[in-house]
Amino acid sequence: AQSVTQPDIHITVSEGASLELRCNYSYGATPYLFWYVQSPGQGLQLLLKYFSGDTLVQGIKGFEAEFKRSQSSFNLRKPSVHWSDAAEYFCAQTSGTYKYIFGTGTRLKVLA
């Protein structure tokens, strides 16, 4: 069965520091991959997605992610974190069907 693993439940970084959130997927063929962000009391907002092509994907709010097939990973990065980035981040995949599979999320805390 397909699964998405986000190994880090919580991450704390200082404002201005760089950020990397890890995501590993399990699907043999090329999956469609996504990163969403959820602020408290809010729905999910799409940060970026990868379907094919360039393995480095640029998203909104200064985020980027890199698809690495050899490592089954799709890690999210940001060079300099802002306090407003504090939220929960979800990685998701679909194998080419309607069913999106989400990871359990990584909660980001930003220290002033």
Added chain:
Amino acid sequence: ETGVTQSPTHLIKTRGQQVTLRCSSQSGHNTVSWYQQALGQGPQFIFQYYREEENGRGNFPPRFSGLQFPNYSSELNVNALELDDSALYLCASSTSWEETQYFGPGTRLLVL
């Protein structure tokens, strides 16, 4: 602003009761998916509707049912509520499964 709205925002029910949650999709989005997000978990796919017909279903029992209407609104119905049904219920709309899903803010259901 995604244009996807959900009602109500919060709801309290007792075990055994029935509940209807509503979603209004963006105009032109003929695909709507429903997800259950338990506390501390990622969203779990319940089902998807495309042009008013169920297009796929996750691992949820038949007491979870849905409807989609021509005016881009949809409903999630849950019968015989159980304590474990307490969760945030999210709907997401898109023009098709492979296009970006836009999430609503969710309905938080508490079953006592």
